[in-house]
Amino acid sequence: MSSWLSTAAKSNLVHKIALVLAAIPAFGQGFRQLATNRDGSALYFSSPLRLKGTDQYFHPKIFSWDAANGIRLFEQRAADIPFPPPILYSGTLFFSLVAPDVSIDNSTVAFTGIRSCHLTDICVVEIEEYQSTIYASGQTSFTVPGQPR
Numbered sequence: 286m287s288s289w290l291s292t293a294a295k296s297n298l299v300h301k302i303a304l305v306l307a308a309i310p311a312f313g314q315g316f317r318q319l320a321t322n323r324d325g326s327a328l329y330f331s332s333p334l335r336l337k338g339t340d341q342y343f344h345p346k347i348f349s350w351d352a353a354n355g356i357r358l359f360e361q362r363a364a365d366i367p368f369p370p371p372i373l374y375s376g377t378l379f380f381s382l383v384a385p386d387v388s389i390d391n392s393t394v395a396f397t398g399i400r401s402c403h404l405t406d407i408c409v410v411e412i413e414e415y416q417s418t419i420y421a422s423g424q425t426s427f428t429v430p431g432q433p434r
Contacts, residue, residue, distance in 0.1 A: 317331045
């Protein structure tokens with residue numbers, strides 16, 4: 286049975302949804318860095334917002350959307366920032382997830398994790414602040430230092 290929406294119509298629908306969400310101030314602040322596959326049937330984005338009724342973290346995480354499943358959490362990570370945060374602090378966990386990217390066929394998804402680093406020289410010269418995670422269909426995910434290019 287064929288889908289009631291053509292590929293072009295799905296792509297057009299995803300683009301319209303993204304524009305509407307970005308135009309609404311509350312949503313525009315919460316949804317960032319939208320990434321779609323070639324036909325627009327899959328959408329990935331970063332947001333600090335939580336899905337209703339969940340106990341997801343309040344910092345940026347990666348969500349995905351498709352017509353079959355709607356919006357769902359793709360990846361989130363725990364933070365390692367103590368409370369109250371010290372003045373000089375460098376975390377070890379890459380918990381703030383941003384900049385999703387997806388291949389044209391939706392078989393590979395990548396995003397960047399950022400660690401917390403405050404007011405120390407080590408943040409500038411000695412440690413990597415970013416880490417990329419890559420998921421490829423049928424393979425174990427892997428991480429590499431830096432941002433994906």
